[in-house]
Amino acid sequence: MFDKSPGHFAAAVKLKGRVAPLAADFKQETKERDLPHFDGLVDCIEQFFTTGKTIYPVERTLLTTGALAFAMDSLQQGKRMATPELKIAYRAAARQYIQTQ
Numbered sequence: 001m002f003d004k005s006p007g008h009f010a011a012a013v014k015l016k017g018r019v020a021p022l023a024a025d026f027k028q029e030t031k032e033r034d035l036p037h038f039d040g041l042v043d044c045i046e047q048f049f050t051t052g053k054t055i056y057p058v059e060r061t062l063l064t065t066g067a068l069a070f071a072m073d074s075l076q077q078g079k080r081m082a083t084p085e086l087k088i089a090y091r092a093a094a095r096q097y098i099q100t101q
Contacts, residue, residue, distance in 0.1 A: 059090040 012023040044055045066086045074081045 056093075057090060059088050060092075062086075063088060063090060 009026040010024065011026075012021050014021045048054055063086060066083070070081055070083050070086070
């Protein structure tokens with residue numbers, strides 16, 4: 001039984017091959033969130049876990065994360081890099097709305 005107050009989060013999972021479930025209880029001590037800009041991402045992840053469907057195409061994540069990773073590698077190595085891994089067909093939706101709670 002977990003406290004249902006705001007700023008209090010809990011999770012429990014049952015893992016294959018493990019008898020006892022794993023549980024965690026998180027309580028935020030302050031009402032002020034330090035990094036609220038991650039709330040939208042967390043909401044997208046939560047919706048994926050509960051529905052099994054992504055809010056937006058996984059190709060979008062692969063392209064943005066891949067482009068950033070290659071840009072950082074290119075900067076570190078001081079040279080241009082080929083990116084054949086990013087040759088992915090992706091068509092953005094005309095309008096996209098993400099509902100948050």
